[in-house]
Amino acid sequence: MPKTPSSWRATGKGRNSKKRRAVTASASREASIATDIMAGKSSHPIHIHPVRPLYRFTATALGASMWFFLMYRAKKDGAVLMGWKHPWDH
Structure with a gap:
């Protein structure tokens, strides 16, 4: 495998730079779509309203x-519940 200068990696030149840019662009597009949906710009038919403070x-x-x-109740009956004490023992 031929060595590439480190300056190529920094500038985006190289073998896989187009593929990397395409993947980065699609990832940013998906992130912006997710942000729009979370911000309320969705066309989904179900809309959940915020809960009232009361x-x-x-x-x-x-x-x-x-x-x-x-x-x-655990403080009062915990030993009986765990089997460490019988309920008829007082």
Whole structure:
């Protein structure tokens, strides 16, 4: 394989430079299409609206209360659940 000067690689001259430029151009085109879709310029028939803050807060509060309750019950009944203690032993 013949050696190519490092200046050729820096300027884009060489054996595969056209192929590399074509791949780079198609990748940038795909990236711009993906950006347009994410930015809301899509013609897709389904549009998902943003969630209202009240619903986000309610979901977070309910999820937190569920985990607090689970940890409370694990503190009280965890040994029985894991089989380390019998429920009839007080």
